[in-house]
Amino acid sequence: MLRGVTENRLSRRTALRWLGWSALTLSEFVPTSCAKTARRPNVALIVADDLGVGDLGCYGAQEILTPHLDRLASRGGRFDQFYVDAPACTPSRAGLMTGRSHLRSLLPDRGLNGAEHTIAEMLAGAGYETALFGKWHLGVEPEMQPNAQGYGEFLGHLVGAIDNYSYEFQWGEGPAYPAVMHNDQPWSGSGSYWPDVVTQRAQAFMAAHRERPFFLTVCFNLPHYPLQPGPESIPGDNASARQRYGAMVASLDHRVGELMSTLHQLNLENDTIVLFLSDHGHSAELRSGGGGSSGGLRGHKFTLWEGGIRSPLLISWPGAIPSQQIVNVPTSALDILPTIADLTKIPPAPALDGQSLVALLRDRGDFAARALHWGYKGEWAVRKGDWKLIVGETPFLIDLSRDPFEQVNRASREPKRVEQLQQLHDSWLKRLGRDPVAGQTIGN
Numbered sequence: 001m002l003r004g005v006t007e008n009r010l011s012r013r014t015a016l017r018w019l020g021w022s023a024l025t026l027s028e029f030v031p032t033s034c035a036k037t038a039r040r041p042n043v044a045l046i047v048a049d050d051l052g053v054g055d056l057g058c059y060g061a062q063e064i065l066t067p068h069l070d071r072l073a074s075r076g077g078r079f080d081q082f083y084v085d086a087p088a089c090t091p092s093r094a095g096l097m098t099g100r101s102h103l104r105s106l107l108p109d110r111g112l113n114g115a116e117h118t119i120a121e122m123l124a125g126a127g128y129e130t131a132l133f134g135k136w137h138l139g140v141e142p143e144m145q146p147n148a149q150g151y152g153e154f155l156g157h158l159v160g161a162i163d164n165y166s167y168e169f170q171w172g173e174g175p176a177y178p179a180v181m182h183n184d185q186p187w188s189g190s191g192s193y194w195p196d197v198v199t200q201r202a203q204a205f206m207a208a209h210r211e212r213p214f215f216l217t218v219c220f221n222l223p224h225y226p227l228q229p230g231p232e233s234i235p236g237d238n239a240s241a242r243q244r245y246g247a248m249v250a251s252l253d254h255r256v257g258e259l260m261s262t263l264h265q266l267n268l269e270n271d272t273i274v275l276f277l278s279d280h281g282h283s284a285e286l287r288s289g290g291g292g293s294s295g296g297l298r299g300h301k302f303t304l305w306e307g308g309i310r311s312p313l314l315i316s317w318p319g320a321i322p323s324q325q326i327v328n329v330p331t332s333a334l335d336i337l338p339t340i341a342d343l344t345k346i347p348p349a350p351a352l353d354g355q356s357l358v359a360l361l362r363d364r365g366d367f368a369a370r371a372l373h374w375g376y377k378g379e380w381a382v383r384k385g386d387w388k389l390i391v392g393e394t395p396f397l398i399d400l401s402r403d404p405f406e407q408v409n410r411a412s413r414e415p416k417r418v419e420q421l422q423q424l425h426d427s428w429l430k431r432l433g434r435d436p437v438a439g440q441t442i443g444n
Contacts, residue, residue: 039212039213039271040126040127040128040213040344040345040346041213041271041272041273041317041320041343041344042206042213042214042215042216042268042271042272042273043119043123043128043214043215043216043272043273043275043340043343043344044206044215044216044217044218044259044263044272044273044274044275045119045215045216045217045218045275045336046218046220046256046259046274046275046276046277047093047096047134047135047217047218047219047220047276047277047278047279048220048222048223048252048276048277048278048279048312049089049135049219049220049221049222049223049224049278049279050223050224050225050278050279050280050281050282050283050288050292050301051222051223051249051252051278051282051292051311051312052278052281052282052292052293052294052295052300052307053278053281053294053295053297053307053310053311053312054282054293054294054295054296054297055223055245055246055249055282055292055293056069056070056073056249056253056312057069057070058070058073058074058078058312058314059078059080059295059312060295061293061295063242063243063246064242064246064249064250065250065253066249066250066253067253067257068253068254068256068257068260069252069253069256069276069312069314071260072256072260072274072276072314072316073314074323074324075316075318075323076274076314076315076316076317076318076321076322076323076325077313077314077315077316077321077322077325077326077327077360077361078312078313078314078325078326078327079312079313079314079315079327079331079357080326080327080328081310081327081328081329081330081331082277082310082311082312082313082331082332082333083309083310083311083330083331083332083333083372083374083383084096084277084278084279084280084309084310084311084332084333085101085102085332085333085334085374086102086280086309086374086375086376087280087281087299087300087301087302087303087304087308087309087376088280088301088302088376089135089137089160089279089280090102090106090111090137090138090139091106091376092279092280092333093136093137093138093219093279094106094112094116094138095332095333095334095353096277096279096333096334096336096337097112097116097118097119097120097138097149097337098112098116098117098118098119098337099119099334099335099336099337099338099348099349099352099353099354100116100334100351100352100353100354100437101334101353101373101375101432103375103432104351104353104432104435104437107139110139110141110144111138111139111140111141111144112138112139112144112149113437114143114144114148114149115437116149116437117348117349117437118149118150118337119150119215119217119336119337119340120132120146120149120150120151120215120217121149121150122150122337122340122341122346122348122349123150123213123215123340123344123346124150124151124152124215125150125346126344126346127212127213128212128213128214128215129152129205129209129212129213129214129215130150130151130152130153130214130215130216130217131151131152131153131154131201131202131205131214131215131216131217132146132151132153132154132155132156132217132218132219133154133155133156133198133201133202133205133216133217133218133219134156134157134198134217134218134219134220134221135156135157135160135219135220135221136154136156136157136158136219137157137158137159137160138158139158140158140159142184145158145181145184147183147184151217153183153205154181154182154183155180155181155182155183155187155197155198155201156180156181156198156219157169157179157180157181157221158179158181159171159179160224161221161224161225161226162179162180162194162221163176163226163228164193164194164195164221164226164228165190165191165192165193165194165228166178166190167179167180167189167190167194193228193230193231194221195220195221195222195230195251195252195255196230196255198218198219198220198255199218199255199258199259202216202218202259202262203258203259203262206259206262206263206266206268207262207266210266210268218259220252220255222248222249222251222252222255223245223248223249223251223252223282223292224248224283224288225283225285225287225288225289226287227244227245227247227248227287227288227289228248229244229247229248229250229251230250230251230254230255232251232254233247233248233250233251233254234247235247240291241289241290241291242291242293243291244289244291245288245289245290245291245292246291256276260274269318270317270318270319270320272317273315273316273317273320273321273340273343273344274314274315274316274317275313275314275315275336275340276312276313276314277311277312277313277314277333277336278311278312279311280301280308280309280311281294281299281300281301281303281307281308281309281310281311282294282300282301282307283300283301284300284301284302285301294306294307294310296405297310297404297405297406298405298406298407299406302376302377304374304376304379304380304381304390305390305406306400306404306405306406309374309381311333313331313333315339315357315361317343320343321361322361325361327357327360327361329360329367330367330370330372330383331357331360331367332354332372333354334352334353334354335354335355335356335357336354337352337354338352338354338355338356339354339356339357339358341356342356342358343358349437351435351437355367355370369384369385370384371383371384371424371428372384373424373425373428378392379391379392380425382421382424382425382428383400384421384424386399386400386401386402387399387400387417387421388400388406389411389417389418389421389422389425391422391425394411395409395411395418395422396409396411397409397410397411397414397417397418397421398410
């Protein structure tokens with residue numbers, strides 16, 4: 001089976017590379033600057049770590065100032081019902097990078113299936129320069145690492161949380177060890193604030209490749225613990241939990257501002273699609289300090305309540321995507337890959353679970369009718385329209401139009417609706433189980 005998957009992977013990649021080069025027509029979204037040169041737009045994907053949907057000013061936060069992200073939101077589309085694929089780092093990032101449910105794309109207890117076709121592979125096959133700086137967290141085996149998944153350059157950590165000055169990883173009772181890699185080799189360095197290293201590498205990459213289309217992925221380890229804000233954001237000794245956490249969010253915002261300033265200085269703003277999101281909701285772990293916010297939504301990281309799987313999503317492309325948009329339709333991180341494919345006019349790999357958001361940005365298309373699905377650690381959830389069903393030990397049915405904070409279980413009052421959503425879930429599992437790429441059978 002593994003041999004067959006590998007052969008399939010090679011043929012798909014070869015075909016996608018050829019198709020990518022052949023699709024040269026740009027969409028009506030291409031701004032004048034790109035149209036004059038017939039170049040494809042750059043793509044900058046910025047991912048926050050453990051950022052709550054209520055932690056940005058543009059999403060209602062009043063105690064934390066995020067002027068750079070708020071400005072990014074005003075320059076394009078802000079999505080108010082955007083969901084990630086799972087409430088934890090690895091499965092969420094797998095869905096984001098592949099446009100496919102993590103139940104398809106992950107090998108259990110290992111990482112990203114090498115047969116998957118990532119955003120980076122799709123764009124690299126069409127001639128893009130590609131790089132990832134920051135956190136990967138999709139597996140440590142060679143075929144799972146960024147350089148094997150379409151990235152020409154990687155500087156970052158393959159595992160979860162690192163100290164921002166020693167760059168060491170420590171989890172549980174195990175010893176700390178250096179965790180940063182440059183491509184496939186250990187990278188020795190310490191002392192500088194790690195998010196600054198990530199930012200500076202990203203700035204240098206943009207400058208070096210300003211004449212050719214590039215795909216830049218910046219995965220900040222902010223506001224994830226350890227609570228080590230940047231030197232410009234250190235809170236006072238008597239700061240509250242929210243203020244200490246807010247310093248981490250301010251550190252994130254500051255560095256996003258530096259990236260956007262570099263795009264401006266390089267005269268690349270109108271040539272670059274910028275996407276910003278979080279990998280999932282805020283953390284309630286002890287080490288997080290307890291300052292994150294879901295904006296009043298129930299739940300947090302590791303849960304399938306709204307606070308665990310709802311995330312900010314900002315998309316900007318000046319001159320191409322109209323500004324000041326607020327999209328209040330359920331959408332998914334699985335939609336990011338097909339959206340990038342649509343905007344760059346590069347054919348994506350088949351068997352995707354998401355769909356392009358371009359129709360929504362054009363104020364067209366009907367997204368409300370589709371169902372969104374999640375599965376995580378023995379629980380599952382499905383949403384269609386305003387109705388959401390979460391099943392763990394018992395079913396919990398929510399009418400989000402009347403109960404956005406998920407306080408009332410309507411399962412006993414609406415047994416037929418529970419049955420309908422259960423059937424949707426069962427059909428979804430069967431569809432996943434027939435997947436030709438993952439090469440595995442999917443079950444509950």
